[in-house]
Amino acid sequence: MTILITGATGRIGRHLVTRLLDDGHHVRAITRHPATAKLPESAEIVRGDLTDLDSLRDAFAGIEALHLITFGGDDGADLTNGAEIVSLAHESNIRCVSVLAGWGTTSIEEALRNSSLDWCRVEPVEVMYNTRDWEEEIRTHSTVSTLATYPSTMVHEADIAAVAAFALTQDGHTGQSYRVTGPEALAPAERTAILADVIGRPIRHIQLTEAQERDRLAAHGFGDDYVEFGIHLATNPPEAANQVCDTVPRITGRPGRTFAQWARENATNWWTRPRHDPA
CATH class of the missing domain: 3.40.50.720 (NAD(P)-binding Rossmann-like Domain)
Structure with missing residues (x-):
């Protein structure tokens, strides 16, 4: 084809x-x-x-x-x-x-x-690749700072691609809407702990207040509308954010990849030692 x-x-x-x-x-x-x-x-x-x-x-x-x-x-x-x-x-x-x-x-x-x-x-629902937004903070401070606390069923990019590949090449998918998740729901602090275990050095999760999150987003050059969208998403997550779906195993015939597997595949992004001790 x-x-x-x-x-x-x-x-x-x-x-x-x-x-x-x-x-x-x-x-x-x-x-x-x-x-x-x-x-x-x-x-x-x-x-x-x-x-x-x-x-x-x-x-x-x-x-x-x-x-x-x-x-x-x-x-x-x-x-x-x-x-x-x-x-x-x-x-x-x-x-x-x-x-x-x-x-x-x-x-x-x-x-x-x-x-x-x-x-x-x-x-x-949410792609594991988005975790790379944490790279610079991990490299320079050995911390991950978030306002969001909710567990998310993040999905590996390869699993999204696998579902799309089956939909393109196999019969029976016309008219379907496939919600694709990973096999587990993990909060930011839990993902931080997994990354620390994978790279073999401590990473501390810091819980931000709304004011601190606004300052953080503004410091990255985001406009007011985006900042408020970020605050809203962190404090009002989608209802289905933590709900695991069976789409990947049902369509592809194999289990979905875990966040730990994604972290191991991308470990070199986090290996650079911090330039100073974390605050």
Whole structure:
């Protein structure tokens, strides 16, 4: 099967490209910057931009299945041209589509609902890769500071890709909306302890107040709207944030990867010794 992957150089897209290649499929990977894609040599890499329909026409030609992300451009904003993208998929005789869903419905999902394409939605709750936001603080202070205390069923990027791969290449997924989680719900303090165990040195979790979290986000250059969104999310988590779903084992036939496994795979990101003692 010939499959086109959008978002191919992203943290989930890379796993999906590799998974499909390993399964023997021909993978066409679309990126705005082919020269720096660093994807497997066996992938066909083409230039394209989801915000520019004309740049997609050649990429869509001869494709049997398509994996879509719902954002694009330099700012990663939600795509507003979903109707045009889905129409091009029709014209290109693409029949099967998987969509990596974000926080809300975008023009991509709206257009697919009004189409005759076979499509399904893959919705990760929270991606383990987000933990890399802690890297600099761990390296420099051996601490992790958060306002949030709630357990989250974070999911490994490779497991999200595996569910998408099955949806693209196997029958029976049309019309499904797959909520994808990891196999356990862990609070930030618990994830901090796992990271400390993996890298073999103490890391202290610091519980922030709302005022401290506002100061921390503002110091990173985030605007007021984003700061307040961060505060709201930390103090009012989604109701399903700590609910483990069986999607990964049910669809792929294997257990979901644990946070400890993800930490071991990414351990080199945390190995640099702190430049000074933690406060």
